[in-house]
Amino acid sequence: SQTIHQWPATLVQPVGSPLSLECTVEGTSNPNLYWYRQAAGRGLQLLFYSVGIGQISSEVPQNLSASRPQDRQFILSSKKLLLSDSGFYLCAWRGDYNYNEQFFGPGTRLTVL
Amino acid sequence: GENVEQHPSTLSVQEGDSAVIKCTYSDSASNYFPWYKQELGKRPQLIIDIRSNVGEKKDQRIAVTLNKTAKHFSLHITETQPEDSAVYFCAASKGSQGNLIFGKGTKLSVKP
Numbered sequence: 001s002q003t004i005h006q007w008p009a010t011l012v013q014p015v016g017s018p019l020s021l022e023c024t025v026e027g028t029s030n031p032n033l034y035w036y037r038q039a040a041g042r043g044l045q046l047l048f049y050s051v052g053i054g055q056i057s058s059e060v061p062q063n064l065s066a067s068r069p070q071d072r073q074f075i076l077s078s079k080k081l082l083l084s085d086s087g088f089y090l091c092a093w094r095g096d097y098n099y100n101e102q103f104f105g106p107g108t109r110l111t112v113l
Numbered sequence: 114g115e116n117v118e119q120h121p122s123t124l125s126v127q128e129g130d131s132a133v134i135k136c137t138y139s140d141s142a143s144n145y146f147p148w149y150k151q152e153l154g155k156r157p158q159l160i161i162d163i164r165s166n167v168g169e170k171k172d173q174r175i176a177v178t179l180n181k182t183a184k185h186f187s188l189h190i191t192e193t194q195p196e197d198s199a200v201y202f203c204a205a206s207k208g209s210q211g212n213l214i215f216g217k218g219t220k221l222s223v224k225p
Contacts, residue, residue, distance in 0.1 A: 032210070034212075042217075042218075043202070043215060043217040043218050044157070044202065044215045044218075046212065049212060051210070090156060090157070100145040100147070100162075100206050100211070100213070101147070101159060101162065102147070102159070102213055103159065104149075104156040104157050105156060106155075106156050107155075107156050109154075
């Protein structure tokens with residue numbers, strides 16, 4: 001069966017510091033991968049998605065970036081965090097054989113102080 | 114592009130009552146409509162979905178209906194229980210590679 005991992009689970013960072021969040025998927029190949037952000041009490045904002053290694057599409061211009069160095073690895077980064085970057089970051093995957101079904105990882109709760 | 118509207122934003126019901134959450138979508142080409150349940154501090158979990166070739170789908174106490182002509186779909190929860198309390202998100206997408214477009218969510222509270 002497929003599983004999706006995210007780490008770290010929680011993170012507290014000062015303003016201006018760098019960020020690296022990692023997401024990996026097991027049990028599938030060539031998944032579509034997604035990064036979402038959820039502010040407290042708010043909806044799901046799609047940040048980036050990737051249909052393959054090295055292929056990144058950005059949905060919202062901001063100080064974040066994403067990379068996909070391996071088939072089942074998706075990384076979210078920032079060079080300098082802003083207060084507004086605080087939130088719950090969710091990675092998600094969708095496999096070709098599941099058509100459109102999409103599954104979320106456990107999330108990383110980021111607090112920028 | 115696709116736009117998904119979800120109503121109500123909050124819903125409070127008594128245990129045992131039914132709850133209905135409604136979503137409308139704008140792109141008539143959308144053909145996949147999932148519902149997610151998100152408990153406090155947890156990830157959204159897929160609870161039921163429907164594709165455009167059917168009008169209704171049921172799974173125990175939950176059901177989803179789809180009206181393609183009116184471009185709306187609804188989540189129905191019967192015999193609600195306190196553990197149904199959560200935020201529910203609807204979404205829509207089209208094609209085999211279309212990204213999900215989410216509604217803003219409905220916070221459901223079930224009072225014992």
